[in-house]
Amino acid sequence: MISQMWREAGQQTLPVMFGYLPLGAAFGIVAIEVGIPWYAAAAMSLIIYAGAGQFLATTLLAAGAGLTEVAVATVMLNSRHVFYGLSLLKRFQGAGWRKPYMIFALTDETYSLLTSQSAYSHTLGFRVSLLNQLWWCTGTLIGIAVGSAQLFNSQGIEFALTALFIVLTLEQARRLKQSLPFLIALVTGLGALFLLPERHLLLGAIGSASLLLLVHYRFYQRRGDHHAV
């Protein structure tokens, strides 16, 4: 009975495993390459546990960014998680001791698995969350081993992050089918690229994009149009 539910959780997380093992390994290799000690890289996958967030942290670490900047950039990057939680408020009710961990472990992939389960139970949800982080940490350890042993020339592997962001942007565009946020991102992103020093680029671009969205919201609210385009 118990092992059957573990097997079900394992089957559900299989596609995430195929994504998290190589991506976690890529993170481990990149972390070693920019000079982060192996135990710090492993700790990041254990206590931060955010794919893009961890790559961003290595980038900021290599660029010598300040703590405030790291905090703000991380919150901005992960702000989408706020909206994940909003739709899981009811589902997580009554999860008891499992709830804090399930909130901590709420990555994009875990969110999509939990919200697509037809027969949801707290036990199954918890095991899916736990297994996903196990794949991520295992991948990180593999990457650390590969990166430290220099088994192969990993020069250029950090492009995996660029590729990930391109794929996520295309997925967002496919879902939204509206050009507004992408126009805003182009204007603020390219504007920040040409006007701001590199270490303030991300913060400046995301901050001004949020402001433009706020202005856009006020503008359409005043016109009484709730289906703002």
Place this chain on the structure above:
Amino acid sequence: MLSDPIWQLILVCALATFATRLLPFVALSRQADHPLILHLGRYLPPAVMLILVIYALRDFTPLMPDWRLNMGDDGLPMLVASIMVAGMHLWRRNALLSIMLGTGAYMLMVQLGWSG
């Protein structure tokens, strides 16, 4: 241990990440339906993604100072690999495949030298 900048950064990063995941659970659930929250929830994530693409490609330099094409790791390989990722993803919509193809192609180009 806490005086080490790496551990400070990891802790700040961990707390900031957890805070974004925890926020809706400690906030009142009726705020979930506030139109501004819905507005930002709808438009901010896609904008952030494209900004991250621009950020990741910030070092792109197509031409060398002497007007020759730049074949280094911040030159044309960046552009070619990005187009491969986007093209592959529009064609097959398999995230892992697109990422692995583009990253593999980029690594080959910058390691083997592409200029000839």
